[in-house]
Each structure stands twice: as structure tokens, then as C-alpha cells.
Amino acid sequence: MPRKATKDRFVGRYYTWLLGRRGGIWTADGRSNSINLGRHSLGARDREEAERQLARLDLILAVEHGKADRTALGPAEVEPLPLEKGQELYLAHAARPRIARGARASTVRRYKSPLRKFVAFAHSRGLTSWNQVRTETLEGYATRLEELEFAYKTLDFELTTLLQAIKWFAKAGHLP
Incomplete structure (x- = not known):
């Protein structure tokens, strides 16, 4: 007879999780999804708080993996990042x-x-x-570069650079 499951199944809005405890702290395991979401500590000792944290984590990872729009995270808590200022910040970071x-x-x-x-x-x-840059903006930029007959490697480098910058802006707290 198989062992009794030690983790509960939690079905979030976007992903399914295994909710368990380790050292008294609730953890979420998202490795069984079609995208391996990894294991995460929810930093909570109370189950209700853990479920709230997991619902938020579910949404954040859905936005990160393109299943949900960034606006679903709520209103931006940061000031808009002007294009020129962002350019300066990223170059200084690099x-x-x-x-x-x-x-x-x-x-x-x-x-x-x-x-x-x-x-x-x-x-x-x-x-x-x-903050106003969306996927459609980057696709439009790529289309424009193709119209100007830039080489494929140039398009790849330019879009990769832009995506790296946008990810860094978010990680550094300049974008929501």
C-alpha cells in the first residue's frame, strides 16, 4: 500500500502546487507543472497566510511566464521610468x-x-x-528593423539587449 501523501494539492489560478511544511515553514512545490516552477518557501507558519502567499506567487510566476498580464499584479508602486533615464541606468549597471x-x-x-x-x-x-513598453512594442521594433533589412544576428542582439534591460529594470525595482 502506498504511503499517505504528506503534501496537500493546491490549485491556484494559473498553476497547481504541492503545499507542505518543512521545519514549521510552509513551502510550495511547482515542479509538476508543464513549466518547472521550482520549490519556494512561503515564509509563513500559518496555513492561511501560506495560501495567501502562494496565490500571490502563482500570479507573479504567471506574469513572469506570460500566462497573465503584468497589470494583474495591481497598480504600479514605482514611478514611471523615463526612456532616457532607463537607458542611463542600464548602461551604468552594465x-x-x-x-x-x-x-x-x-x-x-x-x-x-x-x-x-x-x-x-x-x-x-x-x-x-x-513602464509603457509591452510585447507589442518590441514586436513592432523587430518588424521595423526587418523592414530596414538588418541582419538576423543584429535583430537577435538588439532584442536580447532590450529584454535583458527590461528584466534588470524589474529586478532592480524600477519597473513593477
Whole structure:
């Protein structure tokens, strides 16, 4: 006869989780989903609080993996990040010392062109901040570069640079 399950099944809005305790702290295991979401400590000793934390984690990971729109997280608690300011911040981040995992000077110089071109493109579309940039904006930018007959590797580098910048803005707290 199989062992009794020690973890409860929690069906969130986007994913299914196994909810268990370890050392008195509730944890969530999302590795059985179609996308491996990993294991997460919910930092709660109370089950109700753990379920609230898990519902929030479910939403955050759904946004991160494209299953939910970023606006579902609620109103932005950060100030809009102007396009030029974001460009400066990202270049400064990339230019930090190599020991702090910064990029080489030649790489930082290489990042300037895609950021400058994208900022000009975004302004032509009426955007003023990175908070307004959506998937459609990046797709429009890629289409524009294709129309100008840029090479595939150039498109790949430019879009990768932009995605890295956007992810860093969010991680650093400049974007929601």
C-alpha cells in the first residue's frame, strides 16, 4: 500500500502546487507543472497566510511566464521610468566593475546602439517611459528593423539587449 501523501494539492489560478511544511515553514512545490516552477518557501507558519502567499506567487510566476498580464499584479508602486533615464541606468549597471559581474567596456559600448535606437523608436510611437513598453512594442521594433533589412544576428542582439534591460529594470525595482 502506498504511503499517505504528506503534501496537500493546491490549485491556484494559473498553476497547481504541492503545499507542505518543512521545519514549521510552509513551502510550495511547482515542479509538476508543464513549466518547472521550482520549490519556494512561503515564509509563513500559518496555513492561511501560506495560501495567501502562494496565490500571490502563482500570479507573479504567471506574469513572469506570460500566462497573465503584468497589470494583474495591481497598480504600479514605482514611478514611471523615463526612456532616457532607463537607458542611463542600464548602461551604468552594465559598466560596473568586472569583479561585480559587470560587462567589458566593449560590450557596454555595443549596448548603447540598440538602446539609443529603441528609445528613438519608442518616442516615435508616443511612449515616454519603460513602464509603457509591452510585447507589442518590441514586436513592432523587430518588424521595423526587418523592414530596414538588418541582419538576423543584429535583430537577435538588439532584442536580447532590450529584454535583458527590461528584466534588470524589474529586478532592480524600477519597473513593477
